[in-house]
Amino acid sequence: MSETFTSEHNSALITRFYEAFSRLDAEAMAACYSEDVVFSDPVFGELRGRDAGDMWRMLTSRARDFSVVFDQVRADTHTGAAHWVATYLFSQTGRTVVNDIQARFVFRDGKICEHHDHFDLWRWARQALGTRGALLGWAPFVQNAIRAQGQKGLKAFQAAR
Template identity: 70%
Template sequence: MTHPNAALIERFYEAFQRRDVDAMAACYAPDVTFSDPVFVELHGGEVTDMWRMLVSRAQKFTLAFSHVVADGDSGSAHWVASYVFSQTGRTVVNQIDARFVFRDGLIVEHHDRFDLWRWASQALGAKGALLGWTPFVQNAIRAQAKRGLAAFRAKAA
């Protein structure tokens, strides 16, 4: 029998596959925290707004997930997002490992890990391949993402 928190992770990614951000948000606690190599630390509404922004911009988006494991406290999954990066028109296939912490049947922490250099190589081309490993370029990617999310949130308000 599938643990309820494993079913919650599956529900989250099934909603993500449909680009249903409201259903994704329903899997999160109101005080959820999220982190990944680009969005280092987001809280609450910032998390769902990030997904809303990313889903709205993604072109030719597909998502597959696997290896869902969970118990009463924590869980994990592997997922692969394929899309055209809107800023460059380049195709990205991002392999991501996710960790989750649960409280009261909802996700309270969501941490994604992926190779930012590999992502930059795909999304940015030669510049990303040559310089994407440097802290300067990685910090620039983070700063641009932060500005983009702030602008998205301001426009939605």
């Protein structure tokens, strides 16, 4: 039987997650997730369980010129949301990205069991890829290539661990 946690607990959990992110502490971030967490975003698609934690481990280990700010944290006993902005150097092109993200959460037993990040992939592509992203970042084949590259990078990171 699931225990119901308060909205204050769940708000604090979101805050703890983003404070850990600001310190590039992927282990503390992953500790906020249930073992069977479902994560999704426009770059990585849907990740489940350990893959979600490994994505954060990969991203934090590669972060350059990184900062994150978050606000609008709100939660009730089952769901939550936050707004966050990550600024970082995209390693493949050396370009600075400012990614503005809306996050939605679902909670179970005091942990995050669903985390869905929403952002404009075309806007991200324009910043990360430059002219090529600006001209073609809206196209499904380019967005699918971005997702494939994200998955490939995660698999390579996991294989090297």
